[in-house]
Amino acid sequence: MLDNNKRSRKPLIYYVLIAGAIIMLLNAFVFPALLQRQVQPVGYSDFLRMVDAGQVTEVQLDENDRQLIFLARDGGGIEGIYKTALFPDSSLRERLEAAGVSFSAQIPTQNSTLLSFIISWILPVALFSLLGKVLMSQMSKHMGGGINAMSFGKSNAKIVAQQETGVTFQDVAGEEEAKDALKEIVDFLEHPDKYASIGARLPKGALLVGPPGTGKTLLARAVAGEAKVPFFSISGSEFVEMFVGMGAAKVRDLFQQANEKAPCIVFIDEIDTIGKKRDNGSGIGGNDEREQTLNQLLTEMDGFDGRKGVVILAATNRPESLDPALLRPGRFDRRIPVELPDLQGRVAILKVHAKGIKTAQDIDMNEIGRATSGASGAELANIVNEAALRAVREGRDVVTQEDLMESVETVIAGYQRKNAVLSERERSIVSYHEIGHALVAAAQSHSAPVAKITIVPRTSGALGYTMQIDEEDHNLMSREELLAKLTTLTGGQAAEQLIFGSITTGASNDIEKATKLARAMITRYGMSESFGMVALEAVTNQYLGGDASLACSAAYAEKIDDQVVDLVREARARADKILRENEAKLHELAKYLLEKETITGEEFMSILNA
Ligand code: ADP
Ligand code: MG
Ligand code: ZN
Numbered sequence: 001m002l003d004n005n006k007r008s009r010k011p012l013i014y015y016v017l018i019a020g021a022i023i024m025l026l027n028a029f030v031f032p033a034l035l036q037r038q039v040q041p042v043g044y045s046d047f048l049r050m051v052d053a054g055q056v057t058e059v060q061l062d063e064n065d066r067q068l069i070f071l072a073r074d075g076g077g078i079e080g081i082y083k084t085a086l087f088p089d090s091s092l093r094e095r096l097e098a099a100g101v102s103f104s105a106q107i108p109t110q111n112s113t114l115l116s117f118i119i120s121w122i123l124p125v126a127l128f129s130l131l132g133k134v135l136m137s138q139m140s141k142h143m144g145g146g147i148n149a150m151s152f153g154k155s156n157a158k159i160v161a162q163q164e165t166g167v168t169f170q171d172v173a174g175e176e177e178a179k180d181a182l183k184e185i186v187d188f189l190e191h192p193d194k195y196a197s198i199g200a201r202l203p204k205g206a207l208l209v210g211p212p213g214t215g216k217t218l219l220a221r222a223v224a225g226e227a228k229v230p231f232f233s234i235s236g237s238e239f240v241e242m243f244v245g246m247g248a249a250k251v252r253d254l255f256q257q258a259n260e261k262a263p264c265i266v267f268i269d270e271i272d273t274i275g276k277k278r279d280n281g282s283g284i285g286g287n288d289e290r291e292q293t294l295n296q297l298l299t300e301m302d303g304f305d306g307r308k309g310v311v312i313l314a315a316t317n318r319p320e321s322l323d324p325a326l327l328r329p330g331r332f333d334r335r336i337p338v339e340l341p342d343l344q345g346r347v348a349i350l351k352v353h354a355k356g357i358k359t360a361q362d363i364d365m366n367e368i369g370r371a372t373s374g375a376s377g378a379e380l381a382n383i384v385n386e387a388a389l390r391a392v393r394e395g396r397d398v399v400t401q402e403d404l405m406e407s408v409e410t411v412i413a414g415y416q417r418k419n420a421v422l423s424e425r426e427r428s429i430v431s432y433h434e435i436g437h438a439l440v441a442a443a444q445s446h447s448a449p450v451a452k453i454t455i456v457p458r459t460s461g462a463l464g465y466t467m468q469i470d471e472e473d474h475n476l477m478s479r480e481e482l483l484a485k486l487t488t489l490t491g492g493q494a495a496e497q498l499i500f501g502s503i504t505t506g507a508s509n510d511i512e513k514a515t516k517l518a519r520a521m522i523t524r525y526g527m528s529e530s531f532g533m534v535a536l537e538a539v540t541n542q543y544l545g546g547d548a549s550l551a552c553s554a555a556y557a558e559k560i561d562d563q564v565v566d567l568v569r570e571a572r573a574r575a576d577k578i579l580r581e582n583e584a585k586l587h588e589l590a591k592y593l594l595e596k597e598t599i600t601g602e603e604f605m606s607i608l609n610a
Pocket of ligand 3: 433437492493506507510
C-alpha cells in the first residue's frame with residue numbers, strides 16, 4: 001500500500017518527459033536511419049555506367065528532393081537501393097528505355113511530409129498515451145481503485161457533504177455504551193448555544209475504535225442523522241494523493257467547508273492510513289506526503305473554534321498504530337470503543353436487519369445469535385442477506401429458520417477470521433477460565449471487586465477477560481494485595497485443570513503477568529524474606545514499559561529465579577484450594593457466563609452469594 005502510494009505520486013510528469021525524449025531520439029536517429037536504410041549515394045556518371053551495364057532494374061524520380069532513386073544489382077548480384085542527385089540530362093529517357101529499365105516519377109505532394117509527420121510524431125504520442133492508460137489502470141487496480149492517477153486535475157474537487165444521512169441510533173443495534181458516549185455530541189450539535197453560554201468546551205474529536213464491521217461508520221452517520229446536521233465523510237486513503245501537498249490541500253479544503261456549514265460532522269474513516277506513527281528513522285524523504293497531510297490535520301484541529309459546532313469523528317481498527325499527537329487533548333481525546341456484539345447485541349442486530357425482509361412466523365433469532373458468537377455486525381447483516389438470497393434461489397417467498405442456519409455456515413466459514421468463532425468446547429473452556437479468575441479474586445479479602453466478565457473476543461485477541469476495578473485509586477499496593485493479585489492471575493489455569501483435567505495455551509498472558517509481578521516483588525519491592533530491602537534490579541526505562549535490568553551477581557540471579565518460581569507456585573496452590581472448595585459455584589457461574597457471554601459484577605456476586 002505504502003509502496004504503491006509512493007509510486008503513484010511521481011509518474012505523470014516524469015512520464016511525459018521521458019516519452020518526449022524518446023520521441024525526439026527516434027526522430028533524430030532511428031527513423032531516418034530506417035527510411036534510408038542501405039540507400040547508397042552515387043555519382044551521376046556512376047549511375048549511367050550502371051544503367052549501361054544492365055545492373056539497374058528500376059528508377060524512380062523524386063522531384064521533391066531533386067534526386068533519382070534506383071534499384072540495382074552490383075557485380076555479385078546483390079540488389080541494393082541507390083540514389084543520385086538529378087543532373088540535366090535530356091537523353092536519360094532513351095537511355096533507360098534502351099536498357100529496359102522500368103522508370104517512374106513520384107507524385108510531388110505534401111502527403112509525404114504529412115505522412116512522415118504522422119508517423120514520427122502523432123503515432124508515437126498515441127502509442128505512449130495508450131500504454132500510459134493501460135499502466136495507470138493497472139496501478140489503480142492494485143490500489144483498490146481508490147486513486148485514479150488520471151484524476152490529478154480534479155483532486156481539488158469539493159468534498160460534498162451529505163445533508164441528511166437518514167440514519168439514526170435505531171438503526172444501530174446493541175453498542176449501547178458507544179451510543180451513550182455519542183449522545184452528548186448529538187446534544188451539543190443540536191444546542192450549541194447551551195454549551196457556549198456556559199463556556200463549556202466539548203471534545204473536538206472522538207475516535208471510534210473497534211474491529212472491522214462493528215458499525216463504526218454506521219454510528220458516525222447515525223450521529224449526523226440524529227442531530228440532523230450535514231455529514232462530511234472522507235476516508236484516510238483518499239488523502240494520500242500522488243503529488244506532495246495535495247493531501248494537505250484537501251484537509252484545508254475540508255475544514256474550510258466544514259466551518260462554513262457548521263454545525264456539522266466531519267468523519268475521517270480509516271484514519272490510521274494517514275495517522276500512523278511518524279518515525280524519524282525512515283531515512284531521507286520518508287513519506288512526506290502522508291506526514292504533511294497528518295500535520296495539516298493536526299494544525300486544522302488545533303486551529304478551529306471548538307464552540308462553533310464542528311465535531312470530528314474518526315474511525316480505526318488499529319488504534320495502537322496511531323500517532324500519539326492525534327490523541328493529545330484538544331484533538332481525538334475521546335476514545336469510544338466499539339466492540340464485537342455479545343449475544344443480546346447479536347440478536348438485536350439480526351432483528352434490525354430482518355426488518356427489511358419477509359420472514360416465516362417461527363423464526364428464532366436467539367438460536368442464530370447463539371450460533372454466531374464472535375461475529376461482527378457486518379457479518380450478521382450478511383447472514384440475513386444470504387438467507388434471503390437462499391430463499392429466492394429455492395423459490396420461496398419467505399425466509400425460514402433453515403435459510404438462516406445455512407447462511408450462518410456459509411458466511412462464518414467464508415470469513416475464517418482468526419479467533420472469530422469459537423467452538424462450543426473452546427467457549428466452555430474460556431468460561432471456566434474467566435470464572436476461575438473471578439472466583440479466586442472474590443474469595444480473597446485483599447483483591448479488587450470483579451466489575452465485568454466477558455467471553456466475547458476482544459480486539460486485542462484475548463478470548464475473554466475478567467475486569468476488576470478498585471473502589472478507590474491506588475498508588476501504593478501492599479504485599480497482601482500483590483499476593484492476592486498473583487493468586488487471581490493463576491486462577492484461570494487452575495480452573496481449567498480442575499474441570500477439564502488439562503490446561504490450554506489460553507493462560508499465556510496470565511503467566512507473563514504473574515512472572516513479572518512475582519519478580520518485581522522480589523527484586524524491586526523488597527518483599528522477599530531472604531533478600532530483604534536490597535535492590536536487585538534497576539528500572540531502565542521508566543516511561544516506556546518499565547523494563548528492568550539485573551543488578552546483582554550471577555549467584556543471586558539464580559536464587560531470584562528460584563524464588564519467583566516458588567512465589568507463583570504457592571499462589572497457584574492457593575487458587576487450586578479456593579476453586580476446589582467452590583466447585584459447585586464454579587460450574588453454576590461458568591454455565592451462566594456461557595449463556596450470557598457478558599455478565600456484570602453484580603450478577604456475579606448475586607449468584608455467588610445465593
Ligand atoms: P465498520 O465501519 O466498523 O467497519 P460499518 O459501520 O461499515 O462497520 O458496518 C458495516 C455494516 O454492518 C453496516 O452498514 C450495517 O449494515 C452492519 N452493522 C454493523 N454493526 C451494526 C450494528 N451494531 N447494528 C446494525 N447493523 C450493523
Ligand atoms: Mg467503516
Ligand atoms: Zn486468564
